[in-house]
Amino acid sequence: xxxxxxxxxxxxxxxxxxxxxxxxxxxxxxxxxxxxxxxxxxxxxxxxxxxxxxxxxxxxxxxxxxxxxxxxxxxxxxxxxxxxxxxxxxxxxxxxxxxxxxxxxxxxxxxxxxxxxxxxxxxxxxxxxxxxxxxxxxxxxxxxxxxxxxxxxxxxxxxxxxxxxxxxxxxxxxxxxxxxxxxxxxxxxxxxxxxxxxxxxxxxxxxx
Numbered sequence: 001x002x003x004x005x006x007x008x009x010x011x012x013x014x015x016x017x018x019x020x021x022x023x024x025x026x027x028x029x030x031x032x033x034x035x036x037x038x039x040x041x042x043x044x045x046x047x048x049x050x051x052x053x054x055x056x057x058x059x060x061x062x063x064x065x066x067x068x069x070x071x072x073x074x075x076x077x078x079x080x081x082x083x084x085x086x087x088x089x090x091x092x093x094x095x096x097x098x099x100x101x102x103x104x105x106x107x108x109x110x111x112x113x114x115x116x117x118x119x120x121x122x123x124x125x126x127x128x129x130x131x132x133x134x135x136x137x138x139x140x141x142x143x144x145x146x147x148x149x150x151x152x153x154x155x156x157x158x159x160x161x162x163x164x165x166x167x168x169x170x171x172x173x174x175x176x177x178x179x180x181x182x183x184x185x186x187x188x189x190x191x192x193x194x195x196x197x198x199x200x201x202x203x204x205x206x207x208x
């Protein structure tokens with residue numbers, strides 16, 4: 001009997017650990033029902049909170065519309081656009097998007113982190129022991145903050161290897177307000193192959 005109890009407890013522990021490792025994109029509204037699309041495909045029925053799991057690392061087009069009740073019986077139809085942006089998602093992090101008000105995708109623009117706050121944020125990044133922890137802190141901060149190319153260059157110095165810098169570039173690029181200066185960021189990479197990869201990423205970003 002004790003053996004079965006131990007096995008049951010281990011199974012519960014394994015399930016809890018698995019649940020804790022589930023990542024994705026979480027979208028929450030300001031209380032209004034919304035309909036969410038990823039790359040043109042509807043992923044949520046009308047809801048105030050939408051969680052999209054099992055996504056691979058990559059660039060995704062996220063669109064959120066207000067849900068308008070249908071005259072016929074059914075789930076409703078899409079109303080006014082609330083949010084639209086291209087998001088780079090790292091499959092090992094949690095990405096939070098807060099939709100506030102009509103066309104709130106503009107709320108993310110030109111919200112550059114002030115120098116004093118950025119200095120504190122930079123210290124927090126340096127204090128993280130692993131790149132995964134840095135990525136999580138960055139993803140949380142990007143919910144409400146934009147960055148300049150110059151700020152990104154300072155952040156990139158914290159990463160020892162180009163792999164970490166590349167992941168960070170793909171994550172931060174949608175939040176770079178002076179994209180015309182991003183070439184300076186790309187030049188911080190060591191190898192031409194890595195630079196070409198980011199150039200292709202930027203090209204794809206603007207073609208979607």
